[in-house]
Amino acid sequence: MRKQLTIFLSLSVFMYMITGCWSRIELNDIAIVTAASLDLVDDQKIQLGVQVMKTKMTKGTAGKGDSSEDTTLIFSEQGDSVMDAYRKIQKKIPRNLIFSHNRIVIIGEKLARSGITPIIEFFSRYRDVRGNSYLLTTKGKAYDLLNVGPNFEKFSAEEIREEQKARVIDSATIRDFAFRLLELGIEPITSQLQIIPAGEKATEPSSSEKKNKNNELALALVGVAVYRKDRLVGWMNAQEAETLLWLRNKMKDSVITVMIPEENKLFGKLSVQLMKSKATIKSKIENDQVQFQVHLEMTGDLFENTTKLSTNSSNNLHTVQRLFEDEVEKRVRLTIQKSKKKFKTDIIGFGSKVHRQNNKVWNEKYADRWDEEFSNIKVNVTTKFTIIGTGRINDSLIWEEKEMKK
Numbered sequence: 001m002r003k004q005l006t007i008f009l010s011l012s013v014f015m016y017m018i019t020g021c022w023s024r025i026e027l028n029d030i031a032i033v034t035a036a037s038l039d040l041v042d043d044q045k046i047q048l049g050v051q052v053m054k055t056k057m058t059k060g061t062a063g064k065g066d067s068s069e070d071t072t073l074i075f076s077e078q079g080d081s082v083m084d085a086y087r088k089i090q091k092k093i094p095r096n097l098i099f100s101h102n103r104i105v106i107i108g109e110k111l112a113r114s115g116i117t118p119i120i121e122f123f124s125r126y127r128d129v130r131g132n133s134y135l136l137t138t139k140g141k142a143y144d145l146l147n148v149g150p151n152f153e154k155f156s157a158e159e160i161r162e163e164q165k166a167r168v169i170d171s172a173t174i175r176d177f178a179f180r181l182l183e184l185g186i187e188p189i190t191s192q193l194q195i196i197p198a199g200e201k202a203t204e205p206s207s208s209e210k211k212n213k214n215n216e217l218a219l220a221l222v223g224v225a226v227y228r229k230d231r232l233v234g235w236m237n238a239q240e241a242e243t244l245l246w247l248r249n250k251m252k253d254s255v256i257t258v259m260i261p262e263e264n265k266l267f268g269k270l271s272v273q274l275m276k277s278k279a280t281i282k283s284k285i286e287n288d289q290v291q292f293q294v295h296l297e298m299t300g301d302l303f304e305n306t307t308k309l310s311t312n313s314s315n316n317l318h319t320v321q322r323l324f325e326d327e328v329e330k331r332v333r334l335t336i337q338k339s340k341k342k343f344k345t346d347i348i349g350f351g352s353k354v355h356r357q358n359n360k361v362w363n364e365k366y367a368d369r370w371d372e373e374f375s376n377i378k379v380n381v382t383t384k385f386t387i388i389g390t391g392r393i394n395d396s397l398i399w400e401e402k403e404m405k406k
Contacts, residue, residue: 031095034072035157037142038119039108041078046111046118048085049076049143050097051157071154074146082122099129103157104164105174106193107135108142112225112232120181120230123174131175134164136193137225137232148195148217156219164191167252169221169241181230185351185362185370189244192223192235228345228371236338243335246296246328247348251277256300258323260307268307270320272300272387283354285361291378292350294336296328301389311390324385332381346374 037049052073075092079085090097105123107116123129138145150156164171171191172180180188198218224241226234236244245251254274260267276299284291302311302320309316339347351370355362366373 029095031093031097033097033099033102034155035104035106035146035160036099036102037076037106037108037146038082038111038116039141039143040111040114043078045078045080046082046085047076047078047143048082048089049074049146050089051146051155052093052097053101053155076143082119083126099126099133102129102133103161104134104136104193106142106145107137107190109137109139109232111142112137112227115230117181117230120174120178124178129174131178132173134161135172135174135177135190136160136221137190138193139235145193145195145219148219151198151218160193160219160221163221167245167250168254169238170224170244170248170250171221183352184367185346185353185355186349187229187345187347188227189347190225190227191221191241192225193219194222196220196222226339226343226345226347228343233345234343236335239331240335240338243331244348246277246298247279247281247294247332247335249277249279255303256324256327257304258327260309260323266308268309269304270302270307270309270323271304272324273303274298274300275388281348281350281353283350283357285354285358288365289378290350290354290366290373290376292353292380294332294379294381296332296381296383297386298324298328298383299386299388300324302387305390311387317387317390321385321387324387325383328383328385329381332383333379336379336381340375340377344371344375346370350374350377350379 032053032055033050034053035051037047039047039049041047052075054071054073075089077085077088077092079088086097105119107119111119123133124131146156148156150159153159153162163169169191170189172189177188177190180186195217196219198216221238223235223237224244225232226236242251242254245254251274254277255271256274257269257271259269276297278297280293280295280297282293284293305311309320311317311320336348339345351362351366351374354366354370
């Protein structure tokens with residue numbers, strides 16, 4: 001019996017050794033997609049663009065001035081669906097397209113305003129696509145952005161991915177967007193990606209006129225795209241997008257600057273680096289009026305002071321803290337107001353707070369009509385700002401120098 005078992009196990013190991021790698025795909029047989037773009041063209045077809053890595057060009061480092069043309073190829077096709085366009089691209093190249101390393105998916109404005117559920121459906125269902133790819137929206141055509149070269153990484157998609165991970169602006173992955181579509185009381189957003197002037201041209205000569213042209217441009221996150229369900233309804237700027245991070249407790253790196261006006265003898269600017277930020281949102285329903293109490297607690301280091309206020313004085317320090325409390329409160333109120341009145345879409349998630357904190361009332365009164373109720377909610381905002389450091393000096397060197405010259 002033992003001899004038979006030994007023979008069986010030996011045969012099993014042998015069969016595994018000769019068949020265990022039957023499904024492997026060689027690197028020479030694949031085309032790795034690093035970024036994808038989707039647009040709605042005039043005849044109501046979907047235009048899919050893909051940025052494909054040149055595997056033989058990935059060795060070495062890419063520096064300022066190297067364009068996506070050096071390390072990637074761009075392919076594009078139109079189809080009745082995403083899958084249709086994808087298959088047409090696949091027929092044009094000899095390698096199998098794989099999306100498992102895709103960094104970003106960019107949606108053009110025309111497609112975004114018509115509804116992107118079919119796009120989310122494809123990228124959520126297709127097993128080769130990762131749900132943590134970042135979803136972005138752009139004004140104009142998304143395909144145009146694939147042709148803009150990188151400044152720091154080997155390809156532009158990796159630069160955008162790193163910016164998204166830094167959380168300077170509120171962002172969403174494909175998975176995040178899908179969850180928000182399904183979650184009660186909150187609407188989706190994506191980062192807004194645009195082409196901007198890159199500033200100084202590359203100092204080294206370029207290999208082609210097209211590369212020269214691309215070096216004058218760069219891709220940047222400039223705000224967020226606001227959605228109602230799966231349709232784009234508008235845009236918020238970078239400052240408002242940063243405020244959304246505060247409200248969602250996702251702040252990673254933020255700077256706030258306040259100004260004392262010139263008519264005040266203490267006039268100048270103060271800037272702090274935020275170290276911690278915590279937002280608490282509580283719901284309350286009185287006489288069929290939905291109310292919210294939003295409270296933000298923040299701490300930060302004072303990194304710049306061009307005013308005549310000496311932070312060596314506790315009274316002056318309290319004055320500075322109140323200035324930042326007022327600034328934070330103003331920014332939060334304006335962002336909430338824009339969401340309520342201009343876009344009428346709950347991207348902050350007030351409805352989800354009611355759903356969790358007052359589940360019975362939510363199900364009875366608001367679950368089916370939160371879109372209409374959201375514009376009528378009352379929101380009270382309070383802030384507490386604590387400065388935990390003032391740097392190595394207390395008074396402004398600018399004013400000390402002016403006093404010495406008198």
